[in-house]
Amino acid sequence: MIDLSKLSALELHYAASKLLSDYVETIDEDRLEQWPDLFVTDCVYQVIARENADRGLPTSAIYCDSRGMLVDRIVALRHANIYAKHYYRHVLSNVNVKGVEGDELVVQSNYVVLQTLVEGDTHVFNAGKYLDRMVATPDGLRFKRKVVVFDTYRIPNLLVTPL
Numbered sequence: 001m002i003d004l005s006k007l008s009a010l011e012l013h014y015a016a017s018k019l020l021s022d023y024v025e026t027i028d029e030d031r032l033e034q035w036p037d038l039f040v041t042d043c044v045y046q047v048i049a050r051e052n053a054d055r056g057l058p059t060s061a062i063y064c065d066s067r068g069m070l071v072d073r074i075v076a077l078r079h080a081n082i083y084a085k086h087y088y089r090h091v092l093s094n095v096n097v098k099g100v101e102g103d104e105l106v107v108q109s110n111y112v113v114l115q116t117l118v119e120g121d122t123h124v125f126n127a128g129k130y131l132d133r134m135v136a137t138p139d140g141l142r143f144k145r146k147v148v149v150f151d152t153y154r155i156p157n158l159l160v161t162p163l
Contacts, residue, residue, distance in 0.1 A: 002136040004100045012097045016107045019134060019141045024090035024111075027162055032077065035162060036070035039143045040135060043067055047148040047163055050128065061150075061159055077160050088125070088161060089114040104144055105134040111148075113163060126152045126163055 004012065019038065026035045039045065047062040064070050091112045098106040108131055115125035128150035134141045148163045 001138055002141070004103065004105055004136055009097065012100070012105060013095065015141050016097050016105060016132075016134060017095050019143070020092055020095060020107075020109060020130070020132075023143075024092060028088050028090055030087075032074045032161070035074060036067045039067050039070060039146070040137065041067050043070070043143055044145045044147075045070060045143075045162070046146070047150065047159070049153065050149050050151050051153070053147075053149045062148075062162075073162075085118045086161075087116045089116070089122075101133075103135055105132075105141065107132040107134060111163070124152075126150050128152065128163075 002015070007015070023035075023038050026032070026038065043064075043066065045062065045064040046060050048060040051057075052059050062073075064073060091114070093110045095107065095109040098108060100106070108129060110129050111127065112124060113126040114122050116122040128148060131145075131147040131149060132143060133145040135144045150163065
């Protein structure tokens with residue numbers, strides 16, 4: 001297992017960027033069953049509006065506090081939810097490794113999610129920032145905590161796919 005404190009700034013940046021790239025590719029390529037594997041068992045995944053995050057209010061659009069809840073979310077998405085077929089394309093920028101705190105790598109980055117509906121129209125679906133805490137595992141870095149703070153105050157349709 002990797003000792004984060006022994007890695008150079010460049011190695012930390014690469015490792016964080018790789019996990020983020022794997023994360024968005026898994027969503028964009030509709031391999032959602034693999035998405036929970038990018039998190040440790042006792043993780044937190046939260047999608048919260050910027051206005052709530054800025055005010056310290058806990059109300060979130062999505063809140064999962066274990067990998068099991070992430071799996072349940074994907075099972076429901078595949079088998080219970082009814083929604084219009086769509087495709088996501090993430091654009092990531094400004095991956096900023098803030099440092100190592102204990103055994104966690106603290107990372108902030110920006111994202112934009114483009115959504116294409118089956119009719120072919122593409123629009124900006126959501127934009128914001130990722131606030132991540134990553135930990136080393138035998139399988140590489142995994143998310144311990146992923147907070148998605150979205151700037152887009154109005155989500156035009158149901159938020160079913162992870163951001």
